[in-house]
Amino acid sequence: LNGRLETALKDGELVPWFQAKVDMRTGAIIGSEALVRWNHPVHGLLMPGSFIPLFERNGLVVDIDMHIFEQVCMTMQSWRLRNLPLRTVSCNFSRLHFDRPEFPRQLVEIAGRYAIPHDLLEVEITESAIMKNPEAAWLRLIQLKQFGFKTAIDDFGSGYSSLGLVQMLNADVIKIDRSFVQRDLPGQRAQIVLGSIIRLALELEMAVICEGVETAEQAAILMRLGCFKAQGFYYATPEPENEFEARLAMQIS
Ligand code: C2E
Ligand code: CA
Ligand code: CA
Secondary structure (H helix, E strand, O other): OHHHHHHHHHOOOEEEEEEEEEEOOOOOEEEEEEEEEEEEOOOEEEOHHHOHHHHHHOOOHHHHHHHHHHHHHHHHHHHHHOOOOOOEEEEEOOHHHHHOOOHHHHHHHHHHHOOOOHHHEEEEEEHHHHHHOHHHHHHHHHHHHHOOOEEEEEEEOOOOOOHHHHHHHOOOEEEEOHHHHHHHOOOHHHHHHHHHHHHHHHHOOOEEEEEOOOOHHHHHHHHHOOOOEEEOOOOOOOEOHHHHHHHHHOOOO
């Protein structure tokens, strides 16, 4: 994989798939997350888990992230031209971007190339990436916000994050890690913890979305705890662009 990345990017082998984020009360699509897939000519469809860690180690993940972001902007432009409803799309970014002062401006430049309003683009950064270098994360997130992009803390609660982090970072969205939903629910103690995280986030005026919702029971508990946004197989799996488009086209307005 290693020696071929540049060619693969040029040949369009790495593409974003889209997973819907929904309002659990109505099932309406409120946005989506772009997740990279590699259509490898020999190995077939590769999932990010099989190559992202490799390219995190040699730094090339930066090129992958920027490529996917550009593909997303290009796709959104085509949705707009075809009058499909535009919703926020989030992209994943490695912590390696924290050390790149040019990162926020690059996003501005790419979004501008396709005339995509910044508030329709969301930058997802994992809690573990933030914990490795909170000051650098803080600085980049502020810059991104100043440019009008949305920011999200991904995998929240997966490690030992402190609640102080939430206060300091002032992100727009908290994405609650799927381990809470899948491993810990319907446990009583888990519900108490989850309920307080949800209330805390909402009081700080951050949106909360739960990842990994796979059953109606999980959805019902989350709604009872005050969270109405979800991403998970119960609602939709990640899909290639054309399939997600068909889903978007079924939305009213
Ligand atoms: P993530 O950002 O936490 O993305 C969510 C992952 O959870 C996706 O796996 C998605 O398919 C999976 N998922 C969604 N709903 C459910 C569910 O209900 N149940 C279960 N069991 N899983 C669910 P995927 O696509 O394999 O991506 C894995 C990870 O790879 C992502 O985790 C993200 O950390 C990373 N990744 C994906 N695309 C990119 C990218 O463009 N750049 C970077 N740097 N990392 C990426
Ligand atoms: Ca993510
Ligand atoms: Ca996540």
